[in-house]
Amino acid sequence: xxxxxxxxxxxxxxxxxxxxxxxxxxxxxxxxxxxxxxxxxxxxxxxxxxxxxxxxxxxxxxxxxxxxxxxxxxxxxxxxxxxxxxxxxxxxxxxxxxxxxxxxxxxxxxxxxxxxxxxxxxxxxxxxxxxxxxxxxxxxxxxxxxxxxxxxxxxxxxxxxxxxxxxxxxxxxxxxxxxxxxxxxxxxxxxxxxxxxxxxxxxxxxxxxxxxxxxxxxxxxxxxxxxxxxxxxxxxxxxxxxxxxxxxxxxxxxxxxxxxxxxxxxxxxxxxxxxxxxxxxxxxxxxxxxxx
Numbered sequence: 001x002x003x004x005x006x007x008x009x010x011x012x013x014x015x016x017x018x019x020x021x022x023x024x025x026x027x028x029x030x031x032x033x034x035x036x037x038x039x040x041x042x043x044x045x046x047x048x049x050x051x052x053x054x055x056x057x058x059x060x061x062x063x064x065x066x067x068x069x070x071x072x073x074x075x076x077x078x079x080x081x082x083x084x085x086x087x088x089x090x091x092x093x094x095x096x097x098x099x100x101x102x103x104x105x106x107x108x109x110x111x112x113x114x115x116x117x118x119x120x121x122x123x124x125x126x127x128x129x130x131x132x133x134x135x136x137x138x139x140x141x142x143x144x145x146x147x148x149x150x151x152x153x154x155x156x157x158x159x160x161x162x163x164x165x166x167x168x169x170x171x172x173x174x175x176x177x178x179x180x181x182x183x184x185x186x187x188x189x190x191x192x193x194x195x196x197x198x199x200x201x202x203x204x205x206x207x208x209x210x211x212x213x214x215x216x217x218x219x220x221x222x223x224x225x226x227x228x229x230x231x232x233x234x235x236x237x238x239x240x241x242x243x244x245x246x247x248x249x250x251x252x253x254x255x256x257x258x259x260x261x262x263x264x265x266x267x268x269x270x271x272x273x274x275x276x277x278x279x280x281x282x283x284x285x286x287x288x289x290x291x292x
Contacts, residue, residue: 110143
């Protein structure tokens with residue numbers, strides 16, 4: 001049996017180890033993986049990434065054509081490569097909205113049970129108003145479940161005009177823009193559900209004032225593989241605090257009171273003489289043992 005002080009020390013060390021190796025930085029445990037603050041981001045040169053929710057990350061890269069005019073804020077010929085990484089098994093959706101809401105948006109939805117994602121127009125919130133769109137292509141499109149990492153990963157590359165290109169004289173048009181605000185929306189199903197159904201609270205929106213040097217993004221100079229993107233920070237930190245709490249409870253909630261009780265109870269008038277004799281003879285050893 002360890003002393004309360006030693007158990008507390010072990011609890012503190014467990015927490016520190018969890019913080020250092022499980023959640024103390026952006027990329028601990030991912031060899032060859034580097035991040036930089038968003039001030040240094042150029043999403044035309046690097047894959048950028050941002051966390052959308054506790055279990056969902058987005059990585060993207062902007063492809064600008066060689067004949068791009070710097071004065072063209074819209075860049076209809078630009079392309080975006082997107083990768084969504086979700087910690088779990090379900091369908092994923094990501095797209096562009098006119099105002100951050102669902103209705104009127106154009107989204108890409110993928111299910112691990114299908115070979116590749118599909119483009120949809122969200123004409124309303126009812127399932128029958130979520131309609132596939134023909135005439136637009138998704139390149140390098142896939143949606144897969146990585147059993148080893150327990151992650152659903154959706155990838156695609158598509159031109160800006162798949163989602164519509166923002167026009168200066170039409171503020172309500174859905175669209176993407178290099179240097180003007182773009183409203184992205186995302187959603188996913190409940191864990192284990194592959195049917196397109198109401199997502200509940202598993203949704204959100206993110207506005208980027210521009211897509212080349214966006215705020216709230218990190219540069220990711222890794223390739224498009226998700227194999228090095230591990231979302232272990234939250235779980236590791238939680239486990240460390242659980243270990244800390246358990247060990248601290250054992251130290252001060254069990255061991256310390258037992259040591260004190262051994263010293264106090266020896267002087268009480270016990271009716272059970274055998275127990276009194278045992279405690280009177282060995283209380284010091286018990287007390288010392290629990291404290292050493």
